[in-house]
Amino acid sequence: MSAYWICSYLEIVDEAKVAAYAELARPAIVDAGGTFLARGQAHAAFEAGREQRTVVIEFASVDAALAAHSSPAYQEALVALGDGAVRDLRIVAGVEPETPVDRP
Template sequence: MSAYWIAHVTVTDAEAYKGYQQRAAAALAQHGATFLARGGEAEVLEGPDLQRHVVIRFASLAAAKACYASEAYQDACRHREGAAIVHLTIVEGLPEP
């Protein structure tokens, strides 16, 4: 069953954030992640106005958790410190019909 990372990001230092993006892309690829939404036009209908929205699909909840815990992704996160405010949730998807 698929699982998803749902991230809401407000970038506070665009130049520093690039270091995270480059490293995170490699870590996500290592875990078979697929971007379903990444930035783009969005409208917040309820809750705080967050700048950037990202949805990433993984083959399983275990894969989503393993990616987050991986050394490669944690290294990417260290390059994001001070460059963004991030809210990240991992959620299990519904069974395929």
């Protein structure tokens, strides 16, 4: 079952550190099987949402996403990021698609 790596940037403290992180993180994530689905500022936010930078990456499984995060290449990216941003990163399992129900 697929899994999704969802990262919200609560605060960007140092743009240069975020750029250095992105340069290392993108290839590390792609090499680990991640597919970027969304990346950028929110166009709208509702309820308690914030209009902040959000990244959504799809992996084949939770284990694949966890392995990507633990990989030496991604850990190097985290070192480059350091205290450059305050982020909320979570890995969430996908759900099986529902079968449509025929209705009269």
